[in-house]
Amino acid sequence: xxxxxxxIGGGSSGCRAAxxxxxxxxxxxxxxxGLTLQATKPESEGRVYADLYELRKxxxxxxxxxxxxxxxxxxxxxxxxxxxxGLTLQAxxxxxxTGRFFSKGLVSTMDTVFEPVLGADVDFPSDREKWFNADFFxxxxxxxxxxxxxxxxxxxIKGEAAENVKAVGKILGGERHAKK
Amino acid sequence: xxxxxYDVIIVGGGATxxxxxxxxxxxxxxxxxxxxxxxxxxxxxxxxxxLHSGARYAVNDPESARECIAENLILKQIASNCVEDTxxxxxxxxxxxxxxxxxxxxxxxxxxIDARIITPKKALSLAPAINPNIIGAVxxxxxxxxxxxxxxxxxxDAVRHGADIIKFKAVTSFLKDGDSVVxxxxxxxxxxxxxxxxxxxxxxxxxxxxxxxxxxMYPSKGSLLVFGHRVTNLVINRCxxxxxxxxxxxxxxxxxxxxxSDKVPFEECDNMxxxxxxxxxxxxxxxxxxxxxxxxxxxxxxxxxxPLILExxxxxxxxxxxxxxxxxxxxxxxxRDGVPGLITITGGKLxxxxxxxxxxxxxxxxxxxxxxxxxxxxxxxxxxYLKRRSFGAFLSGLGAKKEDTPAxxxxxxxxxxxxxxxxxxxxTxxxxxxxxxxxxxxxxxxxxxxxxxxxxxxxxxxxKKSVSGAKKSCLAVRSVAQKLCSKETIPYAGIAALGxxxxxxxxxxxxxxxxEIVCECEQVTSAEISYCVKEFGVRNLxxxxxxxRIGMGTCQGTHCxxxxxxxxxxxxxxPEKAEEFMKDYLQERWKGMTPVMWGETLRxxxxxxxxxxxxxxxxxxxxx
Numbered sequence: 120x121x122x123x124x125x126x127i128g129g130g131s132s133g134c135r136a137a138x139x140x141x142x143x144x145x146x147x148x149x150x151x152x153g154l155t156l157q158a159t160k161p162e163s164e165g166r167v168y169a170d171l172y173e174l175r176k177x178x179x180x181x182x183x184x185x186x187x188x189x190x191x192x193x194x195x196x197x198x199x200x201x202x203x204x205g206l207t208l209q210a211x212x213x214x215x216x217t218g219r220f221f222s223k224g225l226v227s228t229m230d231t232v233f234e235p236v237l238g239a240d241v242d243f244p245s246d247r248e249k250w251f252n253a254d255f256f257x258x259x260x261x262x263x264x265x266x267x268x269x270x271x272x273x274x275x276i277k278g279e280a281a282e283n284v285k286a287v288g289k290i291l292g293g294e295r296h297a298k299k
Numbered sequence: 300x301x302x303x304x305y306d307v308i309i310v311g312g313g314a315t316x317x318x319x320x321x322x323x324x325x326x327x328x329x330x331x332x333x334x335x336x337x338x339x340x341x342x343x344x345x346x347x348x349x350l351h352s353g354a355r356y357a358v359n360d361p362e363s364a365r366e367c368i369a370e371n372l373i374l375k376q377i378a379s380n381c382v383e384d385t386x387x388x389x390x391x392x393x394x395x396x397x398x399x400x401x402x403x404x405x406x407x408x409x410x411x412i413d414a415r416i417i418t419p420k421k422a423l424s425l426a427p428a429i430n431p432n433i434i435g436a437v438x439x440x441x442x443x444x445x446x447x448x449x450x451x452x453x454x455x456d457a458v459r460h461g462a463d464i465i466k467f468k469a470v471t472s473f474l475k476d477g478d479s480v481v482x483x484x485x486x487x488x489x490x491x492x493x494x495x496x497x498x499x500x501x502x503x504x505x506x507x508x509x510x511x512x513x514x515x516m517y518p519s520k521g522s523l524l525v526f527g528h529r530v531t532n533l534v535i536n537r538c539x540x541x542x543x544x545x546x547x548x549x550x551x552x553x554x555x556x557x558x559x560s561d562k563v564p565f566e567e568c569d570n571m572x573x574x575x576x577x578x579x580x581x582x583x584x585x586x587x588x589x590x591x592x593x594x595x596x597x598x599x600x601x602x603x604x605x606p607l608i609l610e611x612x613x614x615x616x617x618x619x620x621x622x623x624x625x626x627x628x629x630x631x632x633x634x635r636d637g638v639p640g641l642i643t644i645t646g647g648k649l650x651x652x653x654x655x656x657x658x659x660x661x662x663x664x665x666x667x668x669x670x671x672x673x674x675x676x677x678x679x680x681x682x683x684y685l686k687r688r689s690f691g692a693f694l695s696g697l698g699a700k701k702e703d704t705p706a707x708x709x710x711x712x713x714x715x716x717x718x719x720x721x722x723x724x725x726x727t728x729x730x731x732x733x734x735x736x737x738x739x740x741x742x743x744x745x746x747x748x749x750x751x752x753x754x755x756x757x758x759x760x761x762x763k764k765s766v767s768g769a770k771k772s773c774l775a776v777r778s779v780a781q782k783l784c785s786k787e788t789i790p791y792a793g794i795a796a797l798g799x800x801x802x803x804x805x806x807x808x809x810x811x812x813x814x815e816i817v818c819e820c821e822q823v824t825s826a827e828i829s830y831c832v833k834e835f836g837v838r839n840l841x842x843x844x845x846x847x848r849i850g851m852g853t854c855q856g857t858h859c860x861x862x863x864x865x866x867x868x869x870x871x872x873x874p875e876k877a878e879e880f881m882k883d884y885l886q887e888r889w890k891g892m893t894p895v896m897w898g899e900t901l902r903x904x905x906x907x908x909x910x911x912x913x914x915x916x917x918x919x920x921x922x923x
Contacts, residue, residue, distance in 0.1 A: 248575055255907075256886070262905070
């Protein structure tokens with residue numbers, strides 16, 4: 120299947136990106152891991168149903184309960200992504216909106232943080248003791264961890280900027296996410 | 300300034316102190332226990348939760364081993380609701396060889412510990428998560444014990460036998476008459492006693508110093524990791540010389556792995572943090588015994604401090620403290636330092652706390668010239684079902700007509716009596732730790748009320764409780780719980796409480812909102828919270844946690860804290876404090892999560908922050 124834009128992740132940022140692209144008349148597909156679109160915050164929960172309704176009205180394909188597992192590249196260009204339901208989705212442009220740790224957009228181990236879908240480069244403090252603040256109420260460094268991007272939001276793969284993959288939402292890390 | 304006079308004052312409300320309070324109260328002494336924080340705030344609440352069979356000590360310290368197995372069997376009897384009789388294994392990894400196993404089995408036999416060699420295949424069938432490459436296994440009667448509840452029930456029984464317990468008050472100085480200690484002073488009050496007993500773990504050193512005596516102590520920090528579910532249903536020990544990181548204990552819905560053993564400065568004892576190196580080490584060693592630990596979520600890390608004694612120990616001490624005797628140290632400061640009226644009981648371990656108390660109380664009685672036998676090993680603690688076989692009697696009791704008058708009926712069916720004890724039928728005034736009783740009742744060395752509560756009190760309100768549809772879901776739970784449900788006494792929601800509080804659960808009011816679950820992970824109901832607030836006296840959620848396990852499960856309170864905070868605030872009559880309770884407890888949980896903050900715990904942390912930033916006012920949780 121071929122779309123103009125494939126959005127990976129059906130959270131609030133993914134939906135916003137999908138709507139913006141669909142509004143420009145592009146064909147859009149959203150892949151959302153959950154059966155409903157995902158929301159981390161309790162107050163967002165009601166909104167996802169509204170989003171779902173709106174996206175359908177705009178003709179956006181929403182693949183619920185499916186997950187993007189990997190992508191096929193031609194150099195710095197992402198050609199297509201493969202989902203757990205066995206679909207191959209091609210697109211001119213891809214948007215990575217899988218969120219941070221809770222939604223598994225980023226995965227951490229004892230000594231590293233990685234982006235599991237496309238293997239995007241992630242900036243994080245190498246010492247895991249610097250990932251958190253001992254005060255629960257203080258700003259937490261792990262909320263600033265995100266994928267490295269160019270000025271216009273393109274991700275890097277092994278140091279090279281991807282031509283047609285942008286990241287949006289929490290996966291960008293706290294400050295950059297908030298600015299959007 | 301008020302003045303109060305006791306026979307004995309015990310300083311420290313940990314395992315030893317609460318056992319001691321009960322022992323003294325049962326012997327008819329006018330007893331006061333003073334604890335600066337909540338019960339079990341120190342090492343008594345920061346340990347493995349392991350009821351040793353003694354096998355761990357059999358090779359190096361036969362005396363401790365014998366003490367352990369005796370106490371192990373006693374606690375399984377008198378505190379059945381605090382103990383989960385899991386059984387334990389000693390597994391030999393290929394690099395350990397089998398020499399130690401042979402020695403272990405021989406030494407266990409000498410100490411009277413039932414240790415049997417089983418095949419690795421059999422061991423794997425009992426505990427599929429252990430390393431499949433093990434070359435040998437020994438089954439021992441280790442068990443899991445809830446250290447918080449164990450102290451709770453001891454304290455409860457002490458109070459029910461006339462002891463006074465003052466929590467949240469620190470002893471600021473000792474009252475002296477010449478060289479003699481004649482009492483203690485808190486910030487506002489003075490308490491006098493013929494004997495003062497220090498049972499304050501590592502803090503005993505400082506207290507003894509204050510009283511004019513000296514103990515050379517060794518704070519040995521032990522760090523532990525809590526894994527998110529029961530990796531095994533048995534205690535797993537590594538079959539080699541006692542070492543670091545060699546024991547896993549399943550407890551409630553989690554597993555605890557440890558420990559480390561490092562000397563720390565005294566200043567650190569009040570606020571210990573688990574270091575990165577300790578976490579890495581524990582995990583590295585743990586994976587050798589149980590490979591699945593590598594991928595099991597670690598929900599938190601914590602540390603306690605062992606009160607090891609430098610002098611008076613039988614063996615010379617090595618740097619790691621492993622070879623220091625874990626034996627019981629009873630110091631008579633009159634003989635030792637020329638400070639009459641002062642005794643210190645320390646060393647030992649959770650498993651032998653009752654015995655420590657017995658020894659100390661014997662000495663107190665000797666000093667006071669009182670001839671009273673110790674009965675703590677025979678009389679069941681509140682909530683205990685006694686032996687399994689007497690559970691039938693308990694159940695048939697439930698079917699009997701319920702009465703509204705508490706503690707006034709002597710049960711003829713009571714089987715356990717102590718030889719030296721005199722039985723009286725007078726009812727003991729029901730008191731609770733929460734009520735902070737001021738005047739202690741007349742001396743009652745042994746009364747009907749000290750018989751198993753289950754057989755004496757049937758005070759659940761007369762109404763039949765509806766269990767409705769929930770009754771049907773009982774099929775999946777243990778037969779014990781099933782029987783209770785079928786008696787329509789405790790609803791399905793109260794089954795976890797039954798596991799924790801045993802027959803005391805009958806005192807919980809599950810009507811109306813009482814049966815509502817507040818903490819899903821540990822299945823804590825509103826009724827259990829009300830009961831604990833009333834019986835134990837709590838100031839905040841962290842205190843409540845010790846009595847109920849609220850927020851100690853896999854979500855570390857993320858889902859329940861706000862509900863629990865509100866309920867507790869209402870229970871305590873301070874609804875305006877709900878937010879403060881919530882915030883304090885979030886910070887407390889956070890402390891234990893940070894040392895292991897990666898993987899699933901980091902996910903949980905992000906969710907916790909996200910959820911509470913929505914619940915709390917804007918800016919309470921700062922993003923930047």
